[in-house]
Amino acid sequence: xxxxxxxxxxxxxxxxxxxxxxxxxxxxxxxxxxxxxxxxxxxxxxxxxxxxxxxxxxxxxxxxxxxxxxxxxxxxxxxxxxxxxxxxxxxxxxxxxxxxxxxxxxxxxxxxxxxxxxxxxxxxxxxxxxxxxxxxxxxxxxxxxxxxxxxxxxxxxxxxxxxxxxxxxxxxxxxxxxxxxxxxxxxxxxxxxxxxxxxxxxxxxxxxxxxxxxxxxxxxxxxxxxxxxxxxxxxxxxxxxxxxxxxxxxxxxxxxxxxxxxxxxxxxxxxxxxxxxxxxxxxxxxxxxxxxxxxxxxxxxxxxxxxxxxxxxxxxxxxxxxxxxxxxxxxxxx
Amino acid sequence: xxxxxxxxxxxxxxxxxxxxxxxxxxxxxxxxxxxxxxxxxxxxxxxxxxxxxxxxxxxxxxxxxxxxxxxxxxxxxxxxxxxxxxxxxxxxxxxxxxxxxxxxxxxxxxxxxxxxxxxxxxxxxxxxxxxxxxxxxxxxxxxxxxxxxxxxxxxxxxxxxxxxxxxxxxxxxxxxxxxxxxxxxxxxxxxxxxxxxxxxxxxxxxxxxxxxxxxxxxxxxxxxxxxxxxxxxxxxxxxxxxxxxxxxxxxxxxxxxxxxxxxxxxxxxxxxxxxxxxxxxxxxxxxxxxxxxxxxxxxxxxxx
Numbered sequence: 001x002x003x004x005x006x007x008x009x010x011x012x013x014x015x016x017x018x019x020x021x022x023x024x025x026x027x028x029x030x031x032x033x034x035x036x037x038x039x040x041x042x043x044x045x046x047x048x049x050x051x052x053x054x055x056x057x058x059x060x061x062x063x064x065x066x067x068x069x070x071x072x073x074x075x076x077x078x079x080x081x082x083x084x085x086x087x088x089x090x091x092x093x094x095x096x097x098x099x100x101x102x103x104x105x106x107x108x109x110x111x112x113x114x115x116x117x118x119x120x121x122x123x124x125x126x127x128x129x130x131x132x133x134x135x136x137x138x139x140x141x142x143x144x145x146x147x148x149x150x151x152x153x154x155x156x157x158x159x160x161x162x163x164x165x166x167x168x169x170x171x172x173x174x175x176x177x178x179x180x181x182x183x184x185x186x187x188x189x190x191x192x193x194x195x196x197x198x199x200x201x202x203x204x205x206x207x208x209x210x211x212x213x214x215x216x217x218x219x220x221x222x223x224x225x226x227x228x229x230x231x232x233x234x235x236x237x238x239x240x241x242x243x244x245x246x247x248x249x250x251x252x253x254x255x256x257x258x259x260x261x262x263x264x265x266x267x268x269x270x271x272x273x274x275x276x277x278x279x280x281x282x283x284x285x286x287x288x289x290x291x292x293x294x295x296x297x298x299x300x301x302x303x304x305x306x307x308x309x310x311x312x313x314x315x316x317x318x319x320x321x322x323x324x325x326x327x328x329x330x331x332x333x334x
Numbered sequence: 335x336x337x338x339x340x341x342x343x344x345x346x347x348x349x350x351x352x353x354x355x356x357x358x359x360x361x362x363x364x365x366x367x368x369x370x371x372x373x374x375x376x377x378x379x380x381x382x383x384x385x386x387x388x389x390x391x392x393x394x395x396x397x398x399x400x401x402x403x404x405x406x407x408x409x410x411x412x413x414x415x416x417x418x419x420x421x422x423x424x425x426x427x428x429x430x431x432x433x434x435x436x437x438x439x440x441x442x443x444x445x446x447x448x449x450x451x452x453x454x455x456x457x458x459x460x461x462x463x464x465x466x467x468x469x470x471x472x473x474x475x476x477x478x479x480x481x482x483x484x485x486x487x488x489x490x491x492x493x494x495x496x497x498x499x500x501x502x503x504x505x506x507x508x509x510x511x512x513x514x515x516x517x518x519x520x521x522x523x524x525x526x527x528x529x530x531x532x533x534x535x536x537x538x539x540x541x542x543x544x545x546x547x548x549x550x551x552x553x554x555x556x557x558x559x560x561x562x563x564x565x566x567x568x569x570x571x572x573x574x575x576x577x578x579x580x581x582x583x584x585x586x587x588x589x590x591x592x593x594x595x596x597x598x599x600x601x602x603x604x605x606x607x608x609x610x611x612x613x614x615x616x617x618x619x620x621x622x623x624x625x626x627x628x629x630x631x632x633x634x635x636x637x638x
Contacts, residue, residue: 015475018475019475026487138617140563141620143567143571143613146605146612149591149598153602157598269481269482272480272482273482276574279574291486294486306483310478310479310480313478313480
C-alpha cells in the first residue's frame with residue numbers, strides 16, 4: 001500500500017511542473033501586457049521600462065520562470081490588480097465559499113443519485129428504472145446556468161421562498177472565523193446565521209448538483225446491474241442469506257466502487273460549473289473571482305487562482321485514487 | 335447429404351444474413367426509439383437552421399421599439415410566438431436563427447478536439463516509448479485543470495469572440511479524445527490481424543491508417559456524438575459568461591441568456607425559450623450518442 005501511495009505521489013511531480021509551465025506561458029500569451037493593465041494605456045515609455053525592470057519582466061524567460069516557481073513554491077501569489085489585496089488573502093475568503101457550494105452540490109447529488117440508481121437496478125425494467133434513466137438524461141442535458149436561472153426564477157423571484165444572491169443576508173451580523181458560513185454560524189452558536197447561510201446554499205447547490213446527480217445515478221445503476229449477476233452474489237443467494245444481507249454486503253459494497261472514482265472526477269466538473277453557478281447567484285467564490293479577473297486583466301489573480309484550483313483538483317484526485325486503493329484491495333496488487 | 339449436414343444447412347438458413355459492423359449497428363440503431371427521436375429532433379433543427387429566413391417571421395435583428403415602449407417585455411402572443419426582447423426584437427426569430435449557431439458550434443468544437451485528440455492519441459498509442467510518455471503527460475497536465483476552466487482560460491487568451499470560444503472548448507476536449515484513442519489503439523496493436531499485417535511486411539504507417547484506425551473508430555464515434563452535446567452546453571456557458579460574441583446582435587442562445595437574466599423578474603420567457611432550445615438539441619445528441627453506444631457495443635452485437 002505504501003508503495004502505491006509513493007508511486008502516485010511521484011506521478012504528481014511532472015504534473016505540477018507541467019502545470020506551472022502551462023500557466024506561465026498562458027499568462028504571457030494573454031492579450032495586453034501587465035504594464036498596460038497596471039499603468040493604463042497612456043503610461044510613458046519610461047514608466048513602462050521602470051515597471052518592467054521592477055517586476056523583472058525585462059529578464060530572459062527562463063529566468064522569469066525560475067523566479068515564478070521560487071516565489072510560488074514559497075506560497076507567494078502576488079497582489080490583485082483590482083482589489084490591491086494579496087491573492088492568498090482573497091483565496092482564503094473565496095475558496096471556502098466554493099468548497100461549501102461544491103460540497104453541498106455533491107451531497108445533494110449523492111443523496112438522491114445513489115438511492116435512485118440502486119432502486120432502478122433493483123427494479124430493472126420497471127417504471128422506477130425508466131424514471132431514473134429519464135432523470136439522468138435530463139440531468140446531463142440541462143445546462144447548469146439555465147437550471148440556475150430557472151430555479152432562481154421559481155423559488156426566489158416568484159415564490160420568494162429562498163434568497164437568490166450572495167452567501168448571507170447583509171443584515172445578519174455574523175462572525176466568520178473559518179469563512180465556511182454555515183460552519184461559522186454553528187461554531188459561534190449563531191443559529192440564525194447558519195440557517196440563513198444554508199438557505200443561500202440550497203438553490204446553487206441543486207443547480208450545480210444536477211449533473212453529478214445524473215451521472216451518479218447512471219453509474220450506480222449500471223454497476224449494481226453488473227454486480228447482481230456476479231457468481232458470488234448467486235452463491236450468497238443460493239446458500240440462503242436473506243436478500244437484505246446480500247444486497248448490503250455483497251451487492252452494495254462492490255457496486256459502490258466505480259461510484260467512488262466517479263465522485264473524484266465529478267469534482268473537476270463541479271469546480272468548472274461553479275464559475276457559472278456563482279455568476280448566476282452572485283456568490284463571491286473562486287469561480288466568479290476568476291471570471292471577474294478575466295474582465296479586469298487581473299493577471300496575478302488569474303495566475304494564482306487557476307493554479308490553486310488545478311492543484312486542489314489534482315490533490316482531490318490523488319486522495320480518491322488512494323482511497324480507492326484502500327477500499328478495493330484488487331488494484332493494489334499490480 | 336448426411337443428416338448432420340442437412341441440420342447445419344437448416345441452422346444456417348435461420349440465422350441472420352451476414353452483415354458488417356456498420357450495417358449491423360445501423361439495424362440496431364433503427365430499433366432504438368430514443369435514438370430515432372434524437373435523430374428526428376436533429377433533423378428538425380437542421381431544417382430550421384437551413385430555412386431560418388423562411389420560418390422566422392422577422393429578421394433576428396429587426397427592432398420594433400414601439401413594442402417595448404410600455405415596459406419590457408411583451409410576452410408570447412400570436413404575433414410574437416416567444417415574445418419580444420428588451421430591444422423590441424422577435425424572440426422566436428432569434429431562437430430560430432440561433433439554431434444555425436448551435437449546430438456550427440457543436441460541429442466546429444468537436445472537429446477541433448477530435449482531429450487533434452485523435453492525432454495525438456494515435457501517435458502516442460502506436461509509437462509508444464518516449465513519444466507516448468511526453469504526449470500523455472502533457473494531456474495529464476491539461477486534464478489537471480477542470481475542463482470548463484481550461485476552456486475559459488483559452489478563450490481569455492484568444493480574446494472574446496464566438497469562434498475563439500468554439501476553438502477553446504475544442505482544445506479543452508483534446509486530452510479526452512487523445513486518451514480514448516490511445517487506449518483503443520493500444521488494444522488493437524496487439525491483436526492478431528495487426529501481427530498478420532506486420533508479418534507480411536506492411537509498412538507501419540499503412541498498418542496504423544488502414545488497419546488499426548478503422549477498427550478503433552466505434553468508441554470515437556460514440557464519444558464524438560456525446561461531445562457534441564457537451565460542447566453546445568459549454569459554448570453556451572462561455573457565451574453566458576460574456577466570453578462569446580461581443581456583438582449583441584448575434585442570436586447565440588448562451589449570449590441571449592446573459593441578457594435574459596437581467597429581465598428575469600418581468601420577462602422570464604426570454605430565458606425560457608433559448609434555454610429550452612439548448613436543452614432539446616443537447617438531449618437529442620445525448621439520445622443519439624447513447625443509441626450509438628448500444629448499437630456499436632461488440633458485447634451486444636448479434637443480440638436484439
